[in-house]
Amino acid sequence: MQQPVTAPASPSHGRHARPPVIWLLLPTLISMVALVVYPLARGFYTSLTTSFFLSNRAQFVGFRNYAALLHNPVFWMVVWHGLVWTVGVVLGQLILGFVGALILNQPIRGQAIFQSITFIPWIMPGVAAGLLWSLMYDPTFGLIGNIQHSLGLSSTAYLSNVHTSMAAVVVAAIWKGTPFTILMMLAGLQTVDTAVTEAARIDGASWFKVVRHAVIPQVAPVLRTTALFITVWTFNYFDMIYVMTNGGPVNSTQIFPTYVYQLAFGQLDYGLGTAAGILSLVVVGIIAALFVVELSRQGALD
Amino acid sequence: MASQWLKFGSGVLAAAALPMVLLASSASTLAASKPHHHVILRVWDMNQADTPIGKEEHKYIVEFEKAHPGVTVKLTIIPYADYFHDLTVAVKAGKAPDIATVDEIWTPAFAASNAIIPLSSLMKHYHMNSANYFKPAWQTTLYKGQSYGIPWSFDVWEQLYWNKSMFAKANISGPPKTWPQMLADAKKLTHAPNQYGVAVIGDKGEDTVVVMDSLIYSNGGSIEKNGKVTFDSSKVKKALTFYKDLSKYAPPGAASATESTSIGLFSSGKVAMAFDGSWQQATLEAQAPHLNWGIAVPPAPTGKTFHGTLGGWNLVVFKQSKHHGLDMQYIKWMTKPNVEVNVGSLVPANKKAGIEFVKKDRRQPSIILNTLNNGYPRPISPNYLTISTIQQTAMSEIWTGTPVAKAVAQATAQMKQK
Amino acid sequence: MSAAAILKKGSQYLAILLLLAFFVTPLAWMVSTSFKSAAEIYTANGPFFPTHWTLKNYDVAFAxxxxxxxxxxxxxxxxxxxxxxxxxxxxxxxxxxxxxxxxxxxxxxxxxxxxxxxxxxxxxxxxxxxxxxxxxxxxxxxxxxxxxxxxxxxxxxxxxxxxxxxxxxxxxxxxxxxxxxxxxxxxxxxxxxxxxxxxxxxxxxxxxxxxxxxxxxxxxxxxxxxxxxxxxxxxxxxxxxxxxxxxxxxxxxxxxxxxxxxxxxxxxxxxxxxxx
The missing domain is CATH 1.10.3720.10 (MetI-like)
Structure with a gap:
C-alpha cells in the first residue's frame, strides 16, 4: 500500500493528489478484520480440532476432519447439489429477470404498480417465503396441488421426491430473488442507446435479433455484476431450504450452508461443521477465482 | 490536507458510534440501577407456537421472588424454533443461563460436555424425591448413573387418533389393535385420492424418528443398548417395513410430511387414522370442532405390547451459574404439583400433577395414562442428535425406494462410526 | 389504432400478465391464506379465497x-x-x-x-x-x-x-x-x-x-x-x-x-x- 498515486494521473497537472488511502480504508478494514478475518481464523483453528459444540475442551487433530469429509460421499453430494442449486437459481433469475425487465420497461399504464408488486418477494424474509412455498407445494392443502386437482390430475408431492425436490426449491428461490435482477436490469435498460436499437429495427431485424445484438451487449456490464452478486448470495443462501426441506429428502437438497449448519448446530459436531464451512470456501473460491480472472481480463477490476 | 480527511474520518466514526451509544444506553442504565447484593437468577424457557407459557410462569416467579428476598428472576422465553440454537451458542460462548428447560434428548449432550451439573446431592439437600416423578420421565435425566435434571413436563408422542365416522362408514367396529389389523383397516378406509387410511410422518425431522422408534420398541427392538448399536436387527427391519407398508394407504408425500401435515390431514377428514401426541387434542378441537374422533392405544404386532416414544423437557442447572443452591430452590418451586399443573404445554412430569392434568385437560385420560407408563425414551446418548439424523436419512431412503435391509445396514454402519 | 398496433399492445399485456402471474399468484395466495381460519387452511383442495374471512391471524400476529x-x-x-x-x-x-x-x-x-x-x-x-x-x-x-x-x-x-x-x-x-x-x-x-x-x-x-x-x-x-x-x-x-x-x-x-x-x-x- 505504499506510494499511492491518483488514477489517472494527469500529466498536465504538476502535483500528485494523494488521498490518504490508509485513513479512508481504516474503518472498513477494522470492521472486516474483526468480523470476518478474526472469526474465520478462529473457525479454521476449530476445524482442526474435535470440538463437540458444548464443550470448550477441544482436542487438536490436524486435518482429520477434512479427511473425514473428503471421504464422505455425502460431502461430494453437497458439492454437486451446491453447483446445481447455484447454477439453477442464478440462470433462472438472470433469464427471468432480464425478460421481466424488458417487459416491465414497456411504456404502459400501471407500470409503476406492476414493478412494485414484483418487488415484494425480494423484501420478504426468507423464512416467510420458504413457509409460503412449502404450503404451496403441499399435495393436499397447497395451491399447486389444488390446481392439479381441479385439472383432474393426481397431486404430486414435489418436496417429497428426490427427483423433484431440488427443482422445487430452485423455483421458489428464483421467485424470491428475481426481483433484484429485474431491478438491476431495468436500471441497465435505462442506459441503452435507443439510436442503436432503432437502427437495428429499421434494418428489419427481428425483436430477438435486436435484443441479442443491440441490447445485450449494451447491458453486459450490468449483467456481469448482477451475475457475480447473485452467484455469491445464492451459493450461501440458507433460509429457504432450511425451512422447506432441511436438506432432505435423502440429502437431495443439501447445500453447503444447510450442511454446515446441520453438522455444527444440529449434531453439535462443531469441528466437523467448521471444516465443511472452510472447504465450501475452497470449492467456491476456485469458482470465484475463475470469475475474478475473467472480470480482471475484461478490466472490471482496474 | 490529510488532517481534513482525518477530521472527516473521525467524524464518520463518531457519527457511526452515536446510534450505537444511544441504542445501548437504555439497557446499561437499567443494569447499573441494580444494587450489588442482589442475586439475579437467569432462567431460559422455550415457547411453542400457540401456547404462551410465559404468562403463567411469571405469576409463580413473582411468588418465588417474594419468598426469597434479594433474588430477582430474569425469565427469557425463546421461540421453540430458535431455542436449541440460542442455548448452544450461549453455552459455547460462556454465556449460559443459570437454569434452563432442555429437551430430554439434549440433556446427555449437555451433561457429557460438563455444561450442566449432576443434581443428586442438591436434591438430597433440598429434600426432593425422584419417586415423585413418572419413572419414564425420570429416566431421561440420567447420564452415567447420575441425574442431570429434574423432569418438568413430558408426554408420549403416539396415540392413535381415529375418525369414528369414517370407521362406521367402512363398517369397522373399532380402532385396530394389531399391526395386521391396522394394515387391513387402512386398506379398507382408502379411497384415493379423496380419502386415505392413515397419515404417516416422514420428513427430515425428529417427528419422524419418534414414530420409527415407537414402532421399533413395540416390536421388541431398540436403537442401541448399553452403548452398543442394535439397529441392524430383524425386529427393526420388520417395524420399518410395516411403516413403509402403511404408507401405501397414506396420501402422497411421505418424505416431506411433518407432524403438522399429519394432524392437518386428520383434522380435514382426509385420513382416517394418525399417530400423534395427546397435545394435538387441542389442535383438533380448534381446527375441526365437528369432527367425530377418538384416541386409542396404537396397535402393536400380534401378541406384543405397544410402547410409545417419550418426549419432554427437563430443568437443568448450568455449571457456569454461581449459585447452584438457589437454582435448585427455584426448580423445586417450579416443580411443585400445584405450579406444574398450570405451567408448561405438556403433561407435568410430577406424578400427582400429571394425573390431575391429564384428567382435567384431555379426552380419554385413561388411555393417555396407560401409554405414559409404557413409554420408552429415545437413546440416552450424548451423540443422540447424530443418531437421529442418521435415522431420518434411513427413513427417507426407505420412502424413496431403497430396500429396508439396505437402508438399515447403512444407518447401522454410520451409527457405529460415532 | 391499427390491427397490428392492437396486436402489439395485446401481446405486451399478455407477456406482462404471464410474468405477473408467476410473481403475484404466490403473493395472492399468501394474502388469502392470511384471512383463513386454521380449519380452512387445512381443508383438502380448498378454494383459493376464504369462505369465511377472518382477522384472527392478524390479531395473533399483532399480539x-x-x-x-x-x-x-x-x-x-x-x-x-x-x-x-x-x-x-x-x-x-x-x-x-x-x-x-x-x-x-x-x-x-x-x-x-x-x-x-x-x-x-x-x-x-x-x-x-x-x-x-x-x-x-x-x-x-x-x-x-x-x-x-x-x-x-x-x-x-x-x-x-x-x-x-x-x-x-x-x-x-x-x-x-x-x-x-x-x-x-x-x-x-x-x-x-x-x-x-x-x-x-x-x-x-x-x-x-x-x-x-x-x-x-x-x-x-x-x-x-x-x-x-x-x-x-x-x-x-x-x-x-x-x-x-x-x-x-x-x-x-x-x-x-x-x-x-x-x-x-x-x-x-x-x-x-x-x-x-
Whole structure:
C-alpha cells in the first residue's frame, strides 16, 4: 500500500493528489478484520480440532476432519447439489429477470404498480417465503396441488421426491430473488442507446435479433455484476431450504450452508461443521477465482 | 490536507458510534440501577407456537421472588424454533443461563460436555424425591448413573387418533389393535385420492424418528443398548417395513410430511387414522370442532405390547451459574404439583400433577395414562442428535425406494462410526 | 389504432400478465391464506379465497408485538444503512480512485468474504458481542450486519465513483479546492443516486436477515420482523395463518416505499450495475 498515486494521473497537472488511502480504508478494514478475518481464523483453528459444540475442551487433530469429509460421499453430494442449486437459481433469475425487465420497461399504464408488486418477494424474509412455498407445494392443502386437482390430475408431492425436490426449491428461490435482477436490469435498460436499437429495427431485424445484438451487449456490464452478486448470495443462501426441506429428502437438497449448519448446530459436531464451512470456501473460491480472472481480463477490476 | 480527511474520518466514526451509544444506553442504565447484593437468577424457557407459557410462569416467579428476598428472576422465553440454537451458542460462548428447560434428548449432550451439573446431592439437600416423578420421565435425566435434571413436563408422542365416522362408514367396529389389523383397516378406509387410511410422518425431522422408534420398541427392538448399536436387527427391519407398508394407504408425500401435515390431514377428514401426541387434542378441537374422533392405544404386532416414544423437557442447572443452591430452590418451586399443573404445554412430569392434568385437560385420560407408563425414551446418548439424523436419512431412503435391509445396514454402519 | 398496433399492445399485456402471474399468484395466495381460519387452511383442495374471512391471524400476529418489531427492524435497518454507507463511501473512493498495492486483493477478499457460511462466523462474532456487553441489543446486530453490508456497498459505490470522470475533480482542484473539498463538494453530490440505491439495497438485506437476529436477540420486545416469523413455528406445528399475516404486514410498507421512490432508485441501480 505504499506510494499511492491518483488514477489517472494527469500529466498536465504538476502535483500528485494523494488521498490518504490508509485513513479512508481504516474503518472498513477494522470492521472486516474483526468480523470476518478474526472469526474465520478462529473457525479454521476449530476445524482442526474435535470440538463437540458444548464443550470448550477441544482436542487438536490436524486435518482429520477434512479427511473425514473428503471421504464422505455425502460431502461430494453437497458439492454437486451446491453447483446445481447455484447454477439453477442464478440462470433462472438472470433469464427471468432480464425478460421481466424488458417487459416491465414497456411504456404502459400501471407500470409503476406492476414493478412494485414484483418487488415484494425480494423484501420478504426468507423464512416467510420458504413457509409460503412449502404450503404451496403441499399435495393436499397447497395451491399447486389444488390446481392439479381441479385439472383432474393426481397431486404430486414435489418436496417429497428426490427427483423433484431440488427443482422445487430452485423455483421458489428464483421467485424470491428475481426481483433484484429485474431491478438491476431495468436500471441497465435505462442506459441503452435507443439510436442503436432503432437502427437495428429499421434494418428489419427481428425483436430477438435486436435484443441479442443491440441490447445485450449494451447491458453486459450490468449483467456481469448482477451475475457475480447473485452467484455469491445464492451459493450461501440458507433460509429457504432450511425451512422447506432441511436438506432432505435423502440429502437431495443439501447445500453447503444447510450442511454446515446441520453438522455444527444440529449434531453439535462443531469441528466437523467448521471444516465443511472452510472447504465450501475452497470449492467456491476456485469458482470465484475463475470469475475474478475473467472480470480482471475484461478490466472490471482496474 | 490529510488532517481534513482525518477530521472527516473521525467524524464518520463518531457519527457511526452515536446510534450505537444511544441504542445501548437504555439497557446499561437499567443494569447499573441494580444494587450489588442482589442475586439475579437467569432462567431460559422455550415457547411453542400457540401456547404462551410465559404468562403463567411469571405469576409463580413473582411468588418465588417474594419468598426469597434479594433474588430477582430474569425469565427469557425463546421461540421453540430458535431455542436449541440460542442455548448452544450461549453455552459455547460462556454465556449460559443459570437454569434452563432442555429437551430430554439434549440433556446427555449437555451433561457429557460438563455444561450442566449432576443434581443428586442438591436434591438430597433440598429434600426432593425422584419417586415423585413418572419413572419414564425420570429416566431421561440420567447420564452415567447420575441425574442431570429434574423432569418438568413430558408426554408420549403416539396415540392413535381415529375418525369414528369414517370407521362406521367402512363398517369397522373399532380402532385396530394389531399391526395386521391396522394394515387391513387402512386398506379398507382408502379411497384415493379423496380419502386415505392413515397419515404417516416422514420428513427430515425428529417427528419422524419418534414414530420409527415407537414402532421399533413395540416390536421388541431398540436403537442401541448399553452403548452398543442394535439397529441392524430383524425386529427393526420388520417395524420399518410395516411403516413403509402403511404408507401405501397414506396420501402422497411421505418424505416431506411433518407432524403438522399429519394432524392437518386428520383434522380435514382426509385420513382416517394418525399417530400423534395427546397435545394435538387441542389442535383438533380448534381446527375441526365437528369432527367425530377418538384416541386409542396404537396397535402393536400380534401378541406384543405397544410402547410409545417419550418426549419432554427437563430443568437443568448450568455449571457456569454461581449459585447452584438457589437454582435448585427455584426448580423445586417450579416443580411443585400445584405450579406444574398450570405451567408448561405438556403433561407435568410430577406424578400427582400429571394425573390431575391429564384428567382435567384431555379426552380419554385413561388411555393417555396407560401409554405414559409404557413409554420408552429415545437413546440416552450424548451423540443422540447424530443418531437421529442418521435415522431420518434411513427413513427417507426407505420412502424413496431403497430396500429396508439396505437402508438399515447403512444407518447401522454410520451409527457405529460415532 | 391499427390491427397490428392492437396486436402489439395485446401481446405486451399478455407477456406482462404471464410474468405477473408467476410473481403475484404466490403473493395472492399468501394474502388469502392470511384471512383463513386454521380449519380452512387445512381443508383438502380448498378454494383459493376464504369462505369465511377472518382477522384472527392478524390479531395473533399483532399480539406478539408485530408493531414493535416493525419499529425495531426500522431502527436496525436504518442504522446499519447509515453506518455502512459512511464506512463504504470512504473505502470505496479509495479503491476506485487510487491505484495502490493490495487494491485488487481487497476487492476480491470482499467478494470472498460473502462466501463464508454464517455458521462458521457466528460463534466468534457472538463472543465478541458478549465481550462488548452488546448481546440482546441493537448495536450487536448493526455491527454484525457490517460483515455483509460493507463489502456489497463498497462494490456498488465503486461503480458510481468510476462513473465520475476524474477531470471533474481535477477541474475543481484547479479552481483551488483541496482534494478533500473536491471530494465533498463535487464527487459526493454526483453519486447521490448511487448512495440511495446502495442504501436501499443494504436496507432490504438487513430487513430480512434472520440468523444473527435470532441468535443475538433474546428479549421478545427487541425482536426484528424475521425473528417474529419464527414465533409461529412450533415443535408440533406451524401456525401458517399467522405466518402469512405477518409476512403480508412485513412486505407492504417497503413495497409502498419502493412505489414512490421507483424512478430514482432505478436510475441509481443503473450506475451500480457498472455502467461507466
Amino acid at each position: 406478539t408485538g408485530l408493531g414493535r418489531m416493525f419499529v425495531n427492524s426500522t431502527i436496525v435497518a436504518v442504522s446499519t444503512t447509515v453506518v455502512s454507507l459512511l464506512f463504504a463511501v470512504l473505502s470505496s473512493y479509495a479503491v476506485s480512485r487510487v491505484i495502490f498495492r493490495g487494491r485488487r486483493m481487497i476487492l476480491v477478499a470482499m467478494i470472498l468474504s460473502q462466501l463464508i457460511p454464517l455458521s462458521v462466523l457466528i460463534v466468534p462474532i457472538y463472543q465478541i458481542m458478549a465481550q462488548l456487553n452488546l448481546l440482546d441489543q441493537f448495536p450487536s446486530l448493526v455491527i454484525a450486519y457490517l460483515t455483509f453490508s460493507i463489502p456489497v456497498a463498497v462494490w456498488f459505490l465503486r461503480s458510481f465513483f468510476l462513473s465520475v470522470s476524474p477531470e471533474i475533480e481535477e477541474a475543481a482542484r484547479v479552481d483551488g479546492c483541496s482534494l478533500f473539498q473536491a471530494f465533498i463538494r463535487v464527487v459526493i453530490p454526483l453519486i447521490v443516486p448511487g448512495l440511495a440505491a446502495t442504501g436501499i439495497y443494504v436496507f432490504v438485506t438487513v430487513w430480512q436477515e434472520l440468523m444473527f437476529a435470532i441468535t443475538f436477540l433474546t428479549t421478545p420486545a427487541k425482536y426484528t420482523l424475521p425473528a417474529g416469523v419464527i414465533l409461529f413455528i412450533g415443535q408440533h406445528g406451524t401456525n401458517y395463518g399467522a405466518v402469512m399475516a405477518a409476512a403480508t404486514v412485513m412486505s407492504i410498507p417497503p413495497s409502498l416505499l419502493f412505489l414512490f421512490m421507483q424512478k430514482r432508485l432505478i436510475s441509481g441501480f443503473a450506475s451500480a450495475g457498472g455502467i461507466k
